[in-house]
Amino acid sequence: MPMFKARIGVRTRILVIAFVPSVALLGIGAGTAGYLYVESRNAHDWLTVLSSTTGMGAPLVDSFEQERMQSLWHETGLPDPVALAQARTNVDQALRAVAPVQQMANANAYGKHNYASDGFNQLTDSLPQLRGAIDAGALPIDNVYGIFNQVLDGIITSSEAVVKDAPDTATSLQMVTSLRVLMAVESLSRSIALTGVVLNGETLSPALLADYRDQIGFYRTELPRLASQMAQPDAGVVKTIIASPAWQQLATMEDYALHLRTSKSGVVPPPPISVADWHAAGADIGKRMLEVWKAGSVQSNRAALEAVNRTSNNAALAGGGALAIAVLAFVIALLLANRLIGRLQLLRTQTLALAEEQLPNVTRRLAAGEQLNTATLSATLDFGTDEVGQVARAFTQAHNAAIDAAVTETRTREGVRAVFLNIAHRSQIVVHRLLEILDEAESRQEDPAMLDTLFRMDHLATRERRNAENLIILGGGQPGRQWRRPVPLVELVRSAIGETLDYARVQAAKMPESHVIGAVVADLIHLLAELVDNATAFSPPESRVAVTGTVVGRGIVVEISDQGMGMQPADMDRANVMLSDPPDFGVGTLSEDSRLGLFVVAQLAGRHGISVRLAESDYGGVRAIVLIPASLLAAADSHVDHLPDRFTRIPDPPASGEFPSLAQQAGRRPR
Numbered sequence: 001m002p003m004f005k006a007r008i009g010v011r012t013r014i015l016v017i018a019f020v021p022s023v024a025l026l027g028i029g030a031g032t033a034g035y036l037y038v039e040s041r042n043a044h045d046w047l048t049v050l051s052s053t054t055g056m057g058a059p060l061v062d063s064f065e066q067e068r069m070q071s072l073w074h075e076t077g078l079p080d081p082v083a084l085a086q087a088r089t090n091v092d093q094a095l096r097a098v099a100p101v102q103q104m105a106n107a108n109a110y111g112k113h114n115y116a117s118d119g120f121n122q123l124t125d126s127l128p129q130l131r132g133a134i135d136a137g138a139l140p141i142d143n144v145y146g147i148f149n150q151v152l153d154g155i156i157t158s159s160e161a162v163v164k165d166a167p168d169t170a171t172s173l174q175m176v177t178s179l180r181v182l183m184a185v186e187s188l189s190r191s192i193a194l195t196g197v198v199l200n201g202e203t204l205s206p207a208l209l210a211d212y213r214d215q216i217g218f219y220r221t222e223l224p225r226l227a228s229q230m231a232q233p234d235a236g237v238v239k240t241i242i243a244s245p246a247w248q249q250l251a252t253m254e255d256y257a258l259h260l261r262t263s264k265s266g267v268v269p270p271p272p273i274s275v276a277d278w279h280a281a282g283a284d285i286g287k288r289m290l291e292v293w294k295a296g297s298v299q300s301n302r303a304a305l306e307a308v309n310r311t312s313n314n315a316a317l318a319g320g321g322a323l324a325i326a327v328l329a330f331v332i333a334l335l336l337a338n339r340l341i342g343r344l345q346l347l348r349t350q351t352l353a354l355a356e357e358q359l360p361n362v363t364r365r366l367a368a369g370e371q372l373n374t375a376t377l378s379a380t381l382d383f384g385t386d387e388v389g390q391v392a393r394a395f396t397q398a399h400n401a402a403i404d405a406a407v408t409e410t411r412t413r414e415g416v417r418a419v420f421l422n423i424a425h426r427s428q429i430v431v432h433r434l435l436e437i438l439d440e441a442e443s444r445q446e447d448p449a450m451l452d453t454l455f456r457m458d459h460l461a462t463r464e465r466r467n468a469e470n471l472i473i474l475g476g477g478q479p480g481r482q483w484r485r486p487v488p489l490v491e492l493v494r495s496a497i498g499e500t501l502d503y504a505r506v507q508a509a510k511m512p513e514s515h516v517i518g519a520v521v522a523d524l525i526h527l528l529a530e531l532v533d534n535a536t537a538f539s540p541p542e543s544r545v546a547v548t549g550t551v552v553g554r555g556i557v558v559e560i561s562d563q564g565m566g567m568q569p570a571d572m573d574r575a576n577v578m579l580s581d582p583p584d585f586g587v588g589t590l591s592e593d594s595r596l597g598l599f600v601v602a603q604l605a606g607r608h609g610i611s612v613r614l615a616e617s618d619y620g621g622v623r624a625i626v627l628i629p630a631s632l633l634a635a636a637d638s639h640v641d642h643l644p645d646r647f648t649r650i651p652d653p654p655a656s657g658e659f660p661s662l663a664q665q666a667g668r669r670p671r
Contacts, residue, residue: 021333069196072196142208177296185219195282196279198260438454488516539621
């Protein structure tokens with residue numbers, strides 16, 4: 001998991017943080033728009049179903065009610081073959097018109113509803129058998145009445161299903177009112193049909209008689225209630241129907257039929273009105289109520305159309321608005337994320353430029369001794385006042401503090417170097433004066449014991465002079481000893497050996513007859529003296545140190561080999577790295593185990609392009625290989641300087657292998 005996190009950049013994380021909620025919101029917006037679109041489409045499909053079924057509803061209901069009434073009257077001995085045949089023809093025509101509308105309605109319902117039940121289809125399919133049984137008088141009245149009622153109940157049930165899918169409450173209430181009118185019309189039709197059966201002298205069964213009472217009570221109660229709840233002009237039409245003579249005639253005949261069926265006197269009174277007038281009154285009221293239902297259906301369709309259009313518009317506005325807001329949020333998130341990423345990338349570029357280019361360049365220039373104006377070197381990263389700007393200001397402060405620290409460190413180092421140079425020059429003056437006095441005393445002294453003491457003091461003073469020169473070299477200065485003309489290599493090597501306290505242990509082989517240019521003589525003597533001093537210091541007192549010289553293609557190689565314990569490979573590698581690339585001197589450069597002599601050697605070698613490398617000697621010790629490039633060599637001619645005798649007084653060791661004392665050496669050296 002940490003590796004996975006490490007591979008994810010800031011850009012990816014910011015984009016993920018910005019895109020996840022934006023994409024989620026975009027998905028919600030698209031889903032909302034799609035849902036509203038589907039709802040709008042369903043509303044249009046519902047309106048299509050409603051518009052198609054409304055036109056064929058009235059003829060279908062009226063034709064079935066007429067066939068039911070004529071079939072019941074035919075069963076009770078009051079046949080009207082012409083009216084029955086016409087009613088059946090009307091039913092067949094209405095059913096042929098229903099079939100395609102029913103398929104279209106169910107297709108547009110997308111499986112949500114079945115607007116015509118399987119029972120309704122089975123009943124209508126069995127009409128030929130039903131009609132045959134009625135013509136043959138093979139069905140009881142209750143069965144004929146019940147079968148036709150089931151067909152009409154199926155129509156009402158389908159209408160209820162359409163009402164449930166209304167797009168809003170207002171439309172649904174208006175359609176419920178129209179459905180109540182239809183149910184009242186159906187109740188009125190059933191009452192008229194059963195009244196005719198009673199008037200024909202047929203006795204109703206208890207169940208049929210109870211239903212007769214219920215139907216009469218329902219439409220008489222429902223129509224006045226609808227008249228008070230419906231809007232004009234339908235309410236006025238219903239009230240007119242209720243107040244009409246035909247309504248009173250129907251009520252009078254129904255009361256007569258109910259009283260006739262419940263009378264116990266056995267005497268059948270004559271009807272209050274003629275059957276023809278009653279029949280005409282029923283037909284008139286049924287027709288007018290059917291017109292009220294048709295008018296209510298038209299109004300319901302108009303209201304449904306307005307509701308569907310309103311729903312579609314609202315869905316389009318809401319879906320479009322949600323989608324637009326989601327897209328806008330996504331675009332804003334993308335722009336803000338890219339802007340933040342751009343700022344972070346710019347901050348990264350500028351901070352890396354400061355950290356990897358400007359700050360090292362300033363440090364390098366300060367180390368080279370350039371005088372820089374820190375005011376012009378201060379960085380200014382302007383990224384505003386937010387968190388990114390605060391990070392930029394913090395880095396600016398850190399960068400400026402680093403520059404100030406570098407300037408302070410440079411000044412401190414310059415001060416340390418100045419102190420080194422001051423102390424070294426003071427010491428050098430004293431040492432030079434001491435060597436002059438010692439040289440004068442040696443020239444006047446004949447006592448070997450005293451002369452040996454003076455020689456020892458001479459070597460100690462020479463070593464002190466080299467220490468003073470070390471300080472001058474570390475401080476970046478030049479030692480005082482200078483030669484203008486070339487010097488023989490052999491004298492230069494012998495002078496370097498002579499500056500070593502245990503010079504008697506050093507065995508110098510024959511050197512090539514070459515000359516070193518004067519500007520390099522003092523530094524090369526110092527360099528070789530430090531290497532010889534290290535060889536004698538880190539080897540056994542009874543061992544020898546060999547110094548050899550060889551001419552090579554690139555110049556002259558001087559090798560200094562000791563017989564000591566040598567160096568660890570890691571230490572030797574570090575020393576060679578320092579010798580090949582001498583570091584800038586600083587207080588923190590040297591550690592407790594640092595070899596100051598090698599540091600001075602590295603500085604002198606780097607100053608003149610001399611190559612110095614350490615390797616293991618043949619005896620297990622250390623061999624220092626010094627390559628003096630050909631550019632530092634000069635041809636031998638008459639214009640040659642020779643080192644004073646005091647720099648080259650190194651006798652050859654005795655054959656016995658014992659090292660001579662300084663007094664013995666002084667006795668053999670020329671005066």
